[in-house]
Amino acid sequence: MSFTRPELPDDVATDRGGKIVLLVADGLGGLPHPETGLSEMETARTPNLDAMATEGVTGLHVPIAPGITPGSGPAHVALFGYDPLRYEIGRGVLEALGIGFELGEGDVAVRVNFATVDADGRITDRRAGRIPTEKCTELAGRLDQIRLPGVEVFVRPVKEHRAVIVLRGKALEGGLNDTDPQATGVPPLTFTDVTREQEKTADLLSAFQGAAREILKDEPAANTLTMRGISTRPDIPTFAERFKVRAAAIAGYPMYRGVAGLVGMDVLPPAETPEALGSALAGAYDDYDFFFLHFKKTDSTGEDGDFDGKVRATELFDTVVPLVRAVGPDVLLVTGDHSTPAALASHSWHPVPVALLAASARRDAVTSFGEAACLAGGLGAIRATDLMPIMLAHAGRLAKLGA
């Protein structure tokens, strides 16, 4: 048994056809406001999105599987047409991508938690009292001085108690167990069940751990660290290989830029505002077949539990649509990577509205872009991994299967 889903049959994608824009509003779907019964999308005034729903075909996508709430990494991997349960991206790699660290092939990335241990070496606080980010930056800078034989060592701060270690060198392997015991009152774990291939990496990280403890020993809170998600970049076939498109990513946040780079997209300079997204697209339009545009504010306002803020972010997102339509893509698909209802102040599992505009779109009766309206859409309820084949098909880029 596997969780994997069909993606795209071999030898169907061709290197000819129209141009595609995948426009993603992070965390787009929501939940109804208790007073009005309308979601953030249904409350927002979105004439351009509604026009797309009217002229095109709509539906809803399930990011991973019913009931499963995705993190940003798996959610984007799925939007890009890769089964996230098949192409798993380790937490270390995600954390490194999230701060814009350029991971090379074979680099091992580790997510670090600063933690507090007592005199007997037992963990008393797994997050070192959530030290301020400034403190994290200072400590990461000190640990970045650690030298290990035969490899380069990079230590970078993330936020509060979180940091990243990257080892760069020959014959490194991921997949080691976490040293975070997920409990207090016990010491950090050591590496167990280490394979022959992992031995070198385990030895290096153990040596790092020892050196780090020595450096941190007089810290009042962050006097040790634990490691999680020890991983290398997954071996993912590129967009060019699988879908036969030259693809570019236009996004402001490191995480999304990183995941796009992982699947082989060219990552263009950061852009976040509608105007910046629009002009980056117009500027690069002749050079690529496929564009991924990422808009963040719909997610961050949802995460803050700010219903009105998410409504405004959705209205701002709506202004991206005419800027994209101005370049005249053959296929424009607008959706989110997952829902982030303000009511939950977090990512959720709820299906995400989709609107697709293309000459071959089979128009449905939907005339507004919202969760309830899209239930009646012509695309139905599909998986996120189905969106890539659908976009490619509408761009005339998929050959017939069989004679």
Added chain:
Amino acid sequence: MSFTRPELPDDVATDRGGKIVLLVADGLGGLPHPETGLSEMETARTPNLDAMATEGVTGLHVPIAPGITPGSGPAHVALFGYDPLRYEIGRGVLEALGIGFELGEGDVAVRVNFATVDADGRITDRRAGRIPTEKCTELAGRLDQIRLPGVEVFVRPVKEHRAVIVLRGKALEGGLNDTDPQATGVPPLTFTDVTREQEKTADLLSAFQGAAREILKDEPAANTLTMRGISTRPDIPTFAERFKVRAAAIAGYPMYRGVAGLVGMDVLPPAETPEALGSALAGAYDDYDFFFLHFKKTDSTGEDGDFDGKVRATELFDTVVPLVRAVGPDVLLVTGDHSTPAALASHSWHPVPVALLAASARRDAVTSFGEAACLAGGLGAIRATDLMPIMLAHAGRLAKLGA
């Protein structure tokens, strides 16, 4: 690609969150009455179910796969979130569970058909003229006296020509071929392609067969027996292991109690009427996280082809809803295990209405609980195995997948 469907990724379920009630009306879905065009559910007056549909989110589930009619065993296995094509329960085990026989681990259960053979040992009637159940009971009692070396032997009547054998002892194995040739004019089959591990069980069952023929030889109809579905309890990860919930089953019929026990639920004392179901739930509410409540009459009236009876059974089922809502579960999901249209007087493959009530439910426009209305529901058309992740998600019991 296989037929198996995703169930739940590892490491997503947590042991914290709200309480869940899964309320099952057996055989709930139906077909329209030719005169009114309304199904049993659509004919029944069900104010409490309609209120659930109005306040919550609805949809339809496909029990196994489109077109596949499930028996009660596989249908419940799927409702409980286990792919029934992966976790196959042998007919012998199902038959034993169906009569409330407490199968131990390693017990081998066999479904028996009494049959008629001629003087040459060739089967003339595979069901021994459907002998009365009283006769079956008498014969099972006599066969229960058979003793075999090194194992305990139990023979129990089921109904008409059907009975169950259970062997209890060390190193027994299921998976032997049926001895029922599914044809007349030929003798019962012997065991073939017996593996080394199955040898002991094959020898014991062959010895049983010989002893039984001797006991039955003067019977006018039931002068032999055939064996089917020789099986042991499947190795199923428990509800506690997979879903991190303490689960209890409240049901009246042995089959459902047995299947619930197979997945590791605590099986509470039998309850069948709305009042008994409600008070059993209230009494045990503090001790569990998850409750499976089973209501049978919607199925048995459908099996009888009794449209009006099924309408009344559905109206009776409706009265269970307020008794359940009175305890205040965080998540209440109402559905059936499969459809049993009175028009077919049997189980069927038709999708089954679902209504879910929870604070995080994305309310849809559906205001009545019926087959046609639920087509517009926000859950869409899903698989039965998706219901467990959906319930757990709405109870806040699933962690985010990836960062």
